[in-house]
Every structure is written in C-alpha cells, then in structure tokens.
Amino acid sequence: MTTEKDNIVLHVADVHKTFGGLHALSDIDLQIEEGKTHAIIGPNGAGKSTLLNVVVGRLAPTRGAVVFDGQVLTGKQPHEINQVGVARVFQTPEIFPDLTVIQNVMAPAFARRDGSFTLNFFKSIDDETEIREEAEHMLEDVGMTASKDMLAGSLSRGDKRRMELAMCLIQHPRLLLLDEPTAGMSRHDTNTTIDLLKKIKERGMTKVIIEHDMHVVFSLADKISVLAGGRIIAEGTPEEVRNNPKVQEAYLGGAH
Ligand code: ADP
Ligand code: MG
Numbered sequence: 289m290t291t292e293k294d295n296i297v298l299h300v301a302d303v304h305k306t307f308g309g310l311h312a313l314s315d316i317d318l319q320i321e322e323g324k325t326h327a328i329i330g331p332n333g334a335g336k337s338t339l340l341n342v343v344v345g346r347l348a349p350t351r352g353a354v355v356f357d358g359q360v361l362t363g364k365q366p367h368e369i370n371q372v373g374v375a376r377v378f379q380t381p382e383i384f385p386d387l388t389v390i391q392n393v394m395a396p397a398f399a400r401r402d403g404s405f406t407l408n409f410f411k412s413i414d415d416e417t418e419i420r421e422e423a424e425h426m427l428e429d430v431g432m433t434a435s436k437d438m439l440a441g442s443l444s445r446g447d448k449r450r451m452e453l454a455m456c457l458i459q460h461p462r463l464l465l466l467d468e469p470t471a472g473m474s475r476h477d478t479n480t481t482i483d484l485l486k487k488i489k490e491r492g493m494t495k496v497i498i499e500h501d502m503h504v505v506f507s508l509a510d511k512i513s514v515l516a517g518g519r520i521i522a523e524g525t526p527e528e529v530r531n532n533p534k535v536q537e538a539y540l541g542g543a544h
Contacts, residue, residue: 295321295322296320296321296322297320297321297322297357297462297494298318298320298343298354298355298356298357298463298494298496299318299319299320299354299355299356300316300317300318300319300339300342300343300352300354301317301352301353301354301355302315302316302317302351302353303316303317303339303342303349303351303352303354304316304349304350304351304352305335305338305339305342305347305349305350305518306350311518312335312338312518313335313338313339313342313349313518313519314518314519315519315520316339316352316518316519316520317520318339318513318520320463320494320496321494321511322494323489323492323493323494324494324495324510324511325485325494325495325497325508325509325510325511326494326495326496326497326509326510326511326512326513327496327497327498327505327508327509327511327512328340328497328498328499328512328513328514328515329498329499329500329512329513329514329515329529330514330515330516330538331516331538331539334515334516334517334518335515335517335518336467336498336515337467338518339498339515340376340378340465340467342354343361343369343374343465343496344369344370344374344376344465345364345365345366345368345369346366348362348363349362356369356372356373356374356463357372357373357462359372361374370459373461373463374461374463374465375396375456375459375461375463375464375465376456376464376465376466376467377449377452377453377456377464377465377466377469382452383440383441383448383451383452383455384440385439385441386439386440386441387439387440388436388437388438388439388440389427389432389435389436389437389438389439389440389443389451390420390423390424390427390436390437391440392440392451393426393427393451393454393455393458394416394419394420394423394458395455396455396456396458397419397422397423397458397459398416398419401419422458423454423458424436426454426457426458427451427454429454429457429484429487430450430451430457430484431450431480431484432447432450432451432454435447435451445471445472445473446472446473446474446477447477449469449470449471449472449473449481450477450480450481450484453466453469453481453484457488461493462493462494463493463494463495463496464488464493464494464495464496465495465496465497465498466485466495466496466497466498466499468498468500469485469497469499469504470482470499470501470504471500478501478503478504481504482504482507482508485497485508486507489508495508497509505526506526506530509526511523511524511525512524512525512526512529514529514532514534514535514538516538521534521535521538522534522535
C-alpha cells in the first residue's frame with residue numbers, strides 16, 4: 289500500500305471504531321504531512337483519544353488501516369509501532385514513579401537499543417555514560433535539569449508531562465503524538481511547553497497534537513482537523529477552522 293503524496297508520513301485510511309453499539313470513529317481519513325504539526329481538536333467524547341490509540345496500536349480499528357511511511361501499522365503491537373519511529377505522550381502520564389527523573393528518561397533509550405530495558409537496565413544504568421549524557425541533554429531541552437535526581441512520582445503533573453516529552457525525544461521519533469500535552473498545567477508551564485514544541489518543530493519532527501486549549505492549538509498547528517461525534521467535520525489552516533461555522537457550532541453544542 290502506498291500513500292498518495294510523497295510528503296504524507298501518516299495516513300489514517302477510512303478508519304472506523306465501534307465500542308458495542310457506539311460509533312466512536314466513523315469514516316476517518318487523515319493525512320499527516322512530514323515535518324508539520326497537525327492538531328486534532330474537538331469537544332469531549334469526540335473520539336480524539338480513540339483515534340490516537342488506534343494509531344499507536346492500543347486499539348484495533350473495526351475497519352480501515354493506518355499507514356506510516358508506506359508501512360501498514362494496523363495489526364502491529366504498540367512496541368512494534370514504537371520501534372518504527374512513532375512515539376507518544378498519553379493523556380495520563382505513563383512513567384516509572386519509583387525511578388528518578390533521569391532514569392525515566394534513560395529507560396526508552398535502553399529499550400530502543402536493546403529491544404527491552406528490563407534485562408540490562410538496572411545492572412548497567414550507572415555506567416551508561418552515553419545514554420546518561422543524552423538524557424541530561426533532553427532534560428536540559430525540557431527545562432528540567434534541576435529535577436533530574438528527584439523521584440518521578442513526586443513531580444507535579446506539569447513536570448511529569450515535560451519529563452514524558454523528554455522520554456519521547458530521546459527516542460528520536462519521526463512522528464510524535466501528543467494527547468493533551470498541556471492538560472493540568474499552569475499558564476506558565478503551558479507557555480514553556482509551547483516554546484519547547486516549537487523548538488522540536490524546527491528540527492523537522494512531525495507532530496500530531498490533540499489539544500483542548502485553543503491557545504496551544506493556534507500557537508502551534510499548521511493544519512487542524514476537527515472531530516465531533518467520531519467524524520471529521522472540518523479541516524484546514526487555523527484561520528480556516530477558526531472561521532468555520534460548523535466548528536463553532538460543534539464547540540458550543542459540545543458537552544462542556
Ligand atoms: P475524546 O478523547 O475526544 O474526549 P474518546 O476517544 O476518549 O474522546 O471517546 C470517544 C467515545 O468513545 C466516548 O463516547 C467514550 O465514552 C467512548 N469510549 C472511549 N473508549 C472506550 C472504551 N474503551 N470502551 C467503550 N467506550 C469507549
Ligand atoms: Mg481524550
């Protein structure tokens with residue numbers, strides 16, 4: 289299977305997902321361009337997280353396929369999808385609370401190198417200079433150098449998210465998926481995260497960002513797809529989407 293355009297890195301092709309009688313996703317066709325930041329917005333319950341979970345292999349679509357860089361991902365396990373260059377930050381932070389911040393950031397680098405981090409991780413973590421140095425660099429990028437020896441479980445929600453971002457960056461993914469990366473953050477932390485995501489963009493990494501906060505979306509997105517009731521109801525540049533009456537209606541009619 290090939291994608292229509294050369295610059296399409298991710299193609300979600302005619303995806304449906306039902307949960308019992310509920311149509312969480314219907315007729316989803318989404319093309320993500322290389323190097324771009326593509327935002328997916330929509331009211332609560334629109335299907336945004338379901339879509340992301342289908343892309344990363346946590347949920348199997350009822351119909352349709354996900355194609356990444358010409359390769360069909362549908363049917364692959366989450367860790368296999370991760371190995372081909374797709375990294376993600378989930379809505380609820382997934383971290384190792386009893387490890388330090390720097391150990392958390394080192395863990396995915398071990399997993400990437402060895403296929404699994406459990407075998408060698410605890411044995412060799414103290415003498416892995418190269419991975420440690422890279423992890424320190426990533427923590428510097430996300431502004432968390434001062435917290436590197438803290439236990440991850442003791443971090444604020446905002447700091448956990450930033451640490452997760454560092455855990456993604458150390459994998460050097462081609463595609464980064466973010467589910468509400470600024471949820472629960474103060475305005476100050478949100479702005480720091482926006483700056484960080486802009487910096488990542490300059491490096492050419494493709495991003496799909498699910499976001500509730502319009503300030504974040506309009507600061508970052510090249511293109512926006514609007515999801516409501518499991519369907520894409522609008523798509524375009526931030527300007528086009530902002531002025532689309534269907535979008536305004538979906539938000540006003542949304543469950544808020
Ligand atoms: P969003 O992230 O846009 O808020 P979700 O993708 O979480 O929306 O949910 C879309 C719809 O699918 C909601 O009605 C939700 O209740 C339902 N849903 C999500 N996950 C499941 C599941 N595992 N089982 C049953 N229903 C689900
Ligand atoms: Mg969600």
